[in-house]
Amino acid sequence: MTLLAYLQAMENPSDRTRFEALYLAYRGLMFHVAEHILRNEQDAEDAVHLAFLKLAERMELVPETLGPRARALAVTIAERKAIDLYRAKRRHPTADLEELPLSYDQELPSDGTLAAAMAALPPRYREVLLLKYYNGYDNGEIAGFLDTTPENVRQIIFRAKKRLAAELAERGENL
């Protein structure tokens, strides 16, 4: 990726300014997330780089201001790039990373609410649900961020709903 390709990905000087702000605000956090998954600093930096490339490609979809939505997006993309890199390097199925909840510095609460269950979902489900229902992206936009297809996004949402329903039913929660 060359400099001009970065610039090409950004429509105007405002996008570049926003990209710089995003970079300065979240690169440390994104590295932390990626390093937590990859356990290797160099690989984590590669994942952060790939995440910023993805964000640069889609600056028109990045929230206008820094805040929880921008933070959630940046972390989600970094996490996805780190998991993809982990899978590529291991060269064998890594169902554990996709199917098991992934906690970072603090354990997520399990208070039996739908919100807590969403937050505690395995990465693939949580990422898609937050991008759709929190960040407000449609399936095509989510597919672009996560390098998959809209149909796959639809299937992930379907499976995530079933999983949430099953988990809450198991706890006896009454929605």
Place this chain on the structure above:
Amino acid sequence: MTITDEMLYEAAPRAAELFLASLPDRESCGHMFSRRFEAKMRLVPAGKKRMWKRALLIAAVLAALLCISVGAIREAVFQVFRSETETSGTRYAFRTMDELGAFQPMRLGYLPEGYEQTGEYRKETETYTRYILTFENGAGGKFYAEQQMTDRLDMGFGDRSDYTLEHPEIHGAEADLYHSEETGDTLMLWTEKEYVMGISGALSKEEAVRIAEHITWDQERGN
């Protein structure tokens, strides 16, 4: 039990809050990124904007008072300020007070052997026009030529210590030509007519200069 979209929209803000709260705060995420990473993120400065603004201000004052160039001040149509700090890398500010004319797309009269145009991108707003051509040689080689018309444009690059900087002359104006022997990447910026021009990609320095020297302007397609 069925989970509906409405339920997920309602729960999502709290779910995001819980997830984000489980992440470390910014102070706990300090990491000294490697030079390799910074080199890959060339656009991005590592320092604070205030320092950049200060550097630009100093550059402008020096240029105005002492009639010396900071980076370079080229044709009358453009003032180009280049500033460098240890923390902010290299920053460019292109400024013109001149009336901008009709946009005339560039045409490349010379291409390195094997290259052909594979992409064209044009974006126009009330304040700027960007035009980018992509060229590839089918063997992994790729470069971009970019033309921008705007009254102000700011660019920034991070660590460029692995690049050499030269100043070839392109149609009477001094260009900034960065080249990395390690990666083979070349980036050249210059101004011509009312445009900020750029060439970037896996090119030799000589090829980049020759491409720039053979650019022509498409009169018929201008606005």
